Amino acid sequence: MQAVILAAGEGSRLRPLTRSKPKAMLPVANRPIIDYVIEALLENGIRDIVVVVGYRKEDVIRHLNKLDAPIQVAVQERQLGTADALRAAQAEITDDFLVLPGDNYINAESIARIKEERNAVLVAEHPNPSNFGVVVIRNGIVREIIEKPEDAPTFTVSTGIYSFTPDVFSYLQTNEIPDALSAMIASGRRIRAIPADDWQDAVYPWDLLKLNSRMLRGIKPEIAGTVDASVIRRGAVRIGAGTTIGPNTVIYGPVTIGSNCNIGPNTVIMPDTSIGDRVVLEPFTYVADSLIMNDVTIGSHSRIVSAVFGQGCILADHTTTYPSASFIEVGDRVQKEEFGAVLGEGVRAAPFTTFKNCIAGNNVTVGEQKTVVGVIEDGTRVM
Amino acid sequence: MCGIVGYIGRREATPVLIQGLKRLEYRGYDSFGLATVGSAVEVYKKNGRISDGEAGAAHLTGSTGIGHTRWATHGEPNDLNAHPHTDCSGRIAVVHNGVIENYAELKRQLEERGHAFRSETDTEVIAHLIEEHYDSDLLAAVNATLPLLRGSYAVLVIAEDTQQIVAARDASPLVLGVGDAEIFAASDMTPLLEYTERVIFLEDGDVADLTPGGHYTIYHDGQAVERPIELINWCVEDTRKGGFAHYMLKEIYEQPQSFYETIRAGIDDRARQMIREADEITLVACGTSYHTALVFKYLAEPLCGIPVRVEVGSEFKYFTPPLHGLVIAVSQSGETADTIAALKMAKARNCPTLAITNMQGSTVTRVADETFLMRAGPEIGVAATKSYTAQLAALMQIVNLRCEGAYDDALSHAHLAIGDVLLQDIHEAVALCAKAEHVFFVGRGAFYPVSMEGALKMKEISYIHAEGYAAGELKHGPFALLTEETPVVAVCTPGPTYGVMASNIKEMKARRAPVIALGVAGDTELAEIVDIFIPIPNTHHLVQVLTASVVLQLLAYHTACALQRDVDKPRNLAKSVTVE
Known part of the structure; x- marks a missing residue:
């Protein structure tokens, strides 16, 4: 059994976070999403893995090279669609194989359910089926796949995980895999629908927070680095090498902190928080339910709640992210969501900035004492 | 500028040697060759690159062997001039990195004594000299030969009817890798990383006797000596190309990390002291390192107000300027002959010396008083990229140190800007x-x-x-x-x-x-x-x-x-x- 992981797409609905890396490389609980997919495959004894890369491929390849398992790489030059991506891997396929998106979480049990099938799709229930391919099933057999319908007839969606035989390549007429599936159904092939055990996608940036807290539930406590004796820890806490946790810091797990960070003294880190490498949290700062990527600096007396910070953000003292529900326009849709802030890479904020239900693009600069709301374009200066 | 490898242990030697030569290919790729000793000495050598598929034709037996990848100095690249070289009888095989300066004279004497030469290389004299001294004791024969050689060498020698490799170095690099019941020898540690992280850096004048079962004895001036086993923190992933089209591209993309690692490693206290006390700095370097040294001059003179002079290594030796103050040698490999020669002259003039290099244990680190090791990791692409920025990381830290940490913030965030331009x-x-x-x-x-x-x-x-x-x-x-x-x-x-x-x-x-x-x-x-x-x-x-x-x-x-x-x-x- 082989597996093809599709990691070529940018994941444009997750902008601004996908500036320097594709969605599959976004860190969740301090590991790129694709790691969870690879791990689930390895747990099922599937070691012949091909990863299709494209958008920002250098970042993906560098990461794959560091893994223990030998993984083959196929390059999709232009990101035309999932079927086109699969064709990029065709030369490596000799056997029955699984296709998996590299940017969705999937557990090992789900893969165990589909790996014995030939021609099957893994399905799951989702409250917003309109973002996915909706699957109409009768007696366990797929009747129809409707891509991102306005009015979905059912809540059952395709996870994008398929089991195929090598002859699937003759059905890949268009650039999308669901079309191939429709063609197979039309020609009388039976495609089985297998319910997933645990699957989670992050469609929008704020979904990363849910995925993050889901993945933090699985972390193993481990303390490297220098932790002051007065630090109070509760629950599962991971601290990376070279990180210093200053006196009187309180950390309630599940929390993961990367390497070479400088935290405290007197900071508070509450559950469901991931902190990347080389992050600085200055004294008297409070962080909860957040995903802080590498090289972020957060000034003293800040309060960061329900926030996703892209790498290299530098936020001065008294920064606040203020979760509130409001309508956010993403692409051509308006959605009501509640979160504090999503900041792209390299956002800089002067002291006393408040982000309220805000998506700030890459390299946005914010002047002193501003309250920033809504969607801010890349490179904007808020004065 | 060639690369040599040796293996003695429990595996089939040929694949280990070929893999090792591929890793060393950056040191030269005109021609390559292998020799093993099983029941007899077998030699396979070929003009061209080892990666061109020629290596597949080598089917040598035995679990003791030596290999070589060549950058031609004496004699054009062809099958005959490729190493290993053998003596008249074909019972002794030698690979050599370096230059034997008195080879013409030695060759004339040997020919007078009836030895038949097949190649135009300087190396072949070593094989014939060992032949003259060989009487079932290879170590003794090598020991008798080495004093006759003038120049630089790292050599590996095997001979028929003895399962052993004799290794010797003088002014050319050679490291031993200590594995589990096996020993590796190579020009640098990149071929060893796959098998072991324990290495011994041989000193000039050392002769090592490697025997099956992972046994080795190192001699210096005829006396057995202990050399420390050092652990290397490079990992084999760094030497793999992975999915990248070229090593160079991979290394370009590694620059944010290697820059940051070098900044984070910092400067040790004795080097700090040396830099603080300097009232003048001279840098010697060649090629890309020369350019980083020039960048340093343009940064350090206006920012720290210290006079900086930058010299090309190859010129310095023959036109030595009056020397005063700290002398810094910048060399990625730590083996650049001109830079090392210049550094030795600086030492002879009692100047404090500092080496900036990427290679732990390299020659330059032994010559210089202090070493500032940059953390670029193995660089395989011939064109220097990540070592260039890592050198700048080291030199910019010197600027920062002289400016009392004024650029701490700029340097600690620089890797982000480097990552940014990669997009x-x-x-x-x-x-x-x-x-x-x-x-x-x-x-x-x-x-x-x-x-x-x-x-x-x-x-x-x-x-x-x-x-x-x-x-x-x-x-x-x-x-x-x-x-x-x-x-x-x-x-x-x-x-x-x-x-x-x-x-x-x-x-x-x-x-x-x-x-x-x-x-x-x-x-x-x-x-x-x-x-x-x-x-x-x-x-x-x-x-x-x-x-x-x-x-x-x-x-x-x-x-x-x-x-x-x-x-x-x-x-x-x-x-x-x-x-x-």
Whole structure:
């Protein structure tokens, strides 16, 4: 059994976070999403893995090279669609194989359910089926796949995980895999629908927070680095090498902190928080339910709640992210969501900035004492 | 400038040797060869590169063997001149890295005594000399031969009817890898990483006797000595290309990490003291390292007010300037012969010496008083990229130290800016350069050596003629060469030189030369006057030096790819120049 992981797409609905890396490389609980997919495959004894890369491929390849398992790489030059991506891997396929998106979480049990099938799709229930391919099933057999319908007839969606035989390549007429599936159904092939055990996608940036807290539930406590004796820890806490946790810091797990960070003294880190490498949290700062990527600096007396910070953000003292529900326009849709802030890479904020239900693009600069709301374009200066 | 490997242990030697030679290929790739001793000495050697598939034809038996990849010095590259070399009877085989200076005289004497030479190499004399002394004791024969040799060598010798390798070094690098019931020997540690992390760096004058079962004895001046086993923290992943098209591209993309690691490693206390006390600094370096040294001069003199002199290693030896103050040798490999010779002269004049190198245990680290080890990891591509920025990381820390940490913040965030320019789309500039026969690179201040380095990269991998000039110098001659077919790459960032640089660009435009300008993001004025504008992040001046350099690396790389050059192994070049 082989597996093809599709990691070529940018994941444009997750902008601004996908500036320097594709969605599959976004860190969740301090590991790129694709790691969870690879791990689930390895747990099922599937070691012949091909990863299709494209958008920002250098970042993906560098990461794959560091893994223990030998993984083959196929390059999709232009990101035309999932079927086109699969064709990029065709030369490596000799056997029955699984296709998996590299940017969705999937557990090992789900893969165990589909790996014995030939021609099957893994399905799951989702409250917003309109973002996915909706699957109409009768007696366990797929009747129809409707891509991102306005009015979905059912809540059952395709996870994008398929089991195929090598002859699937003759059905890949268009650039999308669901079309191939429709063609197979039309020609009388039976495609089985297998319910997933645990699957989670992050469609929008704020979904990363849910995925993050889901993945933090699985972390193993481990303390490297220098932790002051007065630090109070509760629950599962991971601290990376070279990180210093200053006196009187309180950390309630599940929390993961990367390497070479400088935290405290007197900071508070509450559950469901991931902190990347080389992050600085200055004294008297409070962080909860957040995903802080590498090289972020957060000034003293800040309060960061329900926030996703892209790498290299530098936020001065008294920064606040203020979760509130409001309508956010993403692409051509308006959605009501509640979160504090999503900041792209390299956002800089002067002291006393408040982000309220805000998506700030890459390299946005914010002047002193501003309250920033809504969607801010890349490179904007808020004065 | 060749690479040698040896293996004695429990595995089949041939695949281990071939794999090792592939890792050493950056040291030379004219020809390669292997010899093993099973029931007899078997030799396989071939003109050409080991990666060209020729290696598959080698079916030598035995679990003791030696191998060599050559960068020709004595005798052109062909099958006969390829190592290993054997004696008249074919019972002794030798691989050698270095130069035997008195080989002509030795060869004449040997021929008088009836030895038949097959190659034009200096190495073959070693095989015949050992033959003369060989009487079932290989170690004794090698020991008797070495005093006759003048020059530099790292040699591995095998002989029929003895399962053993005798290794010796003098002024050429040789490391031993200690595995589980097996011993490896190689010119540097990259071939060893797959098998062991425990290495022994041999000293000049050491002779090592390697025998089956992982046993070894090291002799110095005839006495058995202990050499410490050191642990190396490089991992084998770093030497794999993975899914990258070339090592060079992989290494370009590793720069944010290697820069950061070098900054984080910091300078140790004794080196700090040395740098603080210096009232004058002289740097000796060659090639790309020379350019980093020049960048240092342009940064350190105005920022820290210390006089800095930069010398090319190969010139220094013959035209030694009066020396005073701290002498810093900059060498990625730590084996650059000219730089080491210069460093030895500095020591002889009682100057404190500091080595900046990427290679733990390399020759330069033993010669210099103190070492500042950069953390670039193994660099396999012949064109230096990550070692260049890691050298700058080391040198910028020296500037920062002399300025009492004024640039702490800029340096600790520089890796982000480097990562940022890696996302830059430069295909228009690449298309322009790829069809040019000549390209000029110009800059002022620290961007002058950056331009020189940009031109060097362009030359060495794309084979396009390129020159780097101080922008003001262009009018003193080279201006005559400007036409609409000679693109000029200009670095023009805000600062005291911005205005004059911009008017230089206008002058070039007036001569209809196409101009590619590197300027800070958002500089619309500059973008309007040039043909192609490449933005770099608007950061601290020190960081701009790095980001501009990285853009020029990408320009050279993609231009070379567009012209379908062999990026990782440019013609005639080897990575470290270990002969003078």
